[in-house]
Amino acid sequence: MLSEKLKELGVVGAGGAGFPTYVKAKSQVEFVLANGAECEPLIHKDVELMQSFPAQVVAGMHLMMKATGAQKGKFGIKEKNAAAAEAIRGQVQSNPIELVLLGDFYPSGDEYELVYSATGRLIPPGGIPLQVGSVVNNVETLYNVEAASEGLPVTEKFLSVVGAVREPKSFWAPVGTSFGELIEAAGGATVAEFAVFVSGILMGTLAPGLDEVVTKTTAGLIVLPRDHYLLTRKGRAEQDMNRIGKSACDQCSYCTEFCPRYLLGYEVMPHKVMRSLGFTLTGADNWNQWAQLCCSCGLCTLYACPEDLFPREACDQAKDDLRAAGIKFTQKKPPVVHPMKDARRVPLSMLRKRLKVEEYESEAPFRETRIEPAQVRIKLSQHAGKPARPVVARGDKVEKGACIGRVDAAELGANIHASIAGTVEAVTDSCIEIKR
Numbered sequence: 001m002l003s004e005k006l007k008e009l010g011v012v013g014a015g016g017a018g019f020p021t022y023v024k025a026k027s028q029v030e031f032v033l034a035n036g037a038e039c040e041p042l043i044h045k046d047v048e049l050m051q052s053f054p055a056q057v058v059a060g061m062h063l064m065m066k067a068t069g070a071q072k073g074k075f076g077i078k079e080k081n082a083a084a085a086e087a088i089r090g091q092v093q094s095n096p097i098e099l100v101l102l103g104d105f106y107p108s109g110d111e112y113e114l115v116y117s118a119t120g121r122l123i124p125p126g127g128i129p130l131q132v133g134s135v136v137n138n139v140e141t142l143y144n145v146e147a148a149s150e151g152l153p154v155t156e157k158f159l160s161v162v163g164a165v166r167e168p169k170s171f172w173a174p175v176g177t178s179f180g181e182l183i184e185a186a187g188g189a190t191v192a193e194f195a196v197f198v199s200g201i202l203m204g205t206l207a208p209g210l211d212e213v214v215t216k217t218t219a220g221l222i223v224l225p226r227d228h229y230l231l232t233r234k235g236r237a238e239q240d241m242n243r244i245g246k247s248a249c250d251q252c253s254y255c256t257e258f259c260p261r262y263l264l265g266y267e268v269m270p271h272k273v274m275r276s277l278g279f280t281l282t283g284a285d286n287w288n289q290w291a292q293l294c295c296s297c298g299l300c301t302l303y304a305c306p307e308d309l310f311p312r313e314a315c316d317q318a319k320d321d322l323r324a325a326g327i328k329f330t331q332k333k334p335p336v337v338h339p340m341k342d343a344r345r346v347p348l349s350m351l352r353k354r355l356k357v358e359e360y361e362s363e364a365p366f367r368e369t370r371i372e373p374a375q376v377r378i379k380l381s382q383h384a385g386k387p388a389r390p391v392v393a394r395g396d397k398v399e400k401g402a403c404i405g406r407v408d409a410a411e412l413g414a415n416i417h418a419s420i421a422g423t424v425e426a427v428t429d430s431c432i433e434i435k436r
């Protein structure tokens with residue numbers, strides 16, 4: 001069965017939290033949706049993958065449709081990416097698969113947005129696509145599904161290295177390769193002092209250092225000069241964000257009026273979350289419920305707020321604190337799409353301008369770049385669910401593709417595999433190191 005192969009060979013969502021794909025393959029749905037929207041600024045790896053490997057991606061779609069009993073497969077691709085759309089279209093003639101052409105807006109690849117665009121259905125508040133007869137897979141996940149059907153485990157990641165590098169491009173890299181080696185493969189940084197956003201400016205994280213490694217979910221690296229505006233914003237301490245928000249938020253509510261989830265009809269209101277800061281002594285003692293359906297897209301903080309405040313971060317804190325306190329908010333009313341939704345969509349061109357990254361926008365063409373790290377560090381947890389349990393010990397010799405970490409059959413999680421052939425150098429609580 002496909003789901004068993006996917007579990008054994010470690011296939012997880014390649015575009016987000018790394019949800020194990022075998023769970024999706026076991027469900028029964030009407031629609032399999034392929035997410036090729038790729039709306040994080042500067043990253044272009046999904047477009048390159050669809051252009052260079054359309055047959056594999058479409059084969060993965062067919063496999064998922066067969067496994068789930070889906071009658072329809074739909075690819076969400078931005079209309080502006082005509083070459084990628086053509087490449088996919090060239091593989092799907094006379095098949096029950098169609099393309100859904102999306103505008104160049106952020107965040108058109110958000111799961112709730114994509115399901116609505118492709119099916120006209122709204123996922124119940126706090127729910128998942130399965131509840132409206134859909135599963136969503138990133139296009140690279142579909143590539144990996146096809147590879148798994150041929151018996152190949154996930155050992156490489158397709159990603160873009162962009163921003164302040166000499167040769168922005170997309171390529172395959174062994175899981176566990178250091179970021180430093182990837183930046184070198186892209187010709188090196190163009191500035192002496194830089195920092196690296198991992199998998200996106202809006203929803204990604206800042207790399208703690210160049211020793212950090214590629215996982216099955218790394219979409220790309222965005223290199224920016226250390227003194228860039230975004231790093232000043234990201235670098236603020238949480239208590240400073242709260243203190244500034246408490247004193248400076250004028251409740252204009254732009255953050256809410258631009259919030260994509262609010263515009264889809266979900267009860268998310270970041271301006272009311274910001275009010276929590278003003279109404280409590282410490283600024284964050286009593287969060288209210290208006291953050292719980294937020295998807296952390298970052299638009300309120302990095303685009304909407306005219307005061308450069310931090311409503312997304314306030315929402316993130318609120319969600320964490322309420323979760324820890326066991327408080328769950330359930331929206332009672334069914335979502336109703338806001339009449340101004342279309343008029344308030346945020347074009348990528350405007351977003352890049354607001355983020356001050358226009359100068360770094362460029363193509364990131366796929367190149368057959370050989371990345372041969374002398375050593376890899378493969379994380380035990382690079383997916384949703386339980387971390388893998390090591391099944392190798394220091395000194396063991398492993399071949400590329402050998403299973404080195406497993407999850408039990410009854411557990412949610414994903415096996416991990418050696419991405420290079422070599423000797424196991426170390427096994428720790430968090431990773432397995434292999435040296436050639």
Ligand code: SF4
Binds near residue numbers: 253254
């Ligand atoms: S947009 Fe900024 S200033 Fe306006 S309500 Fe939201 S956080 Fe406050």
Ligand code: SF4
Binds near residue numbers: 261262301
């Ligand atoms: S991060 Fe802000 S804009 Fe995005 S969903 Fe959450 S509250 Fe809405």
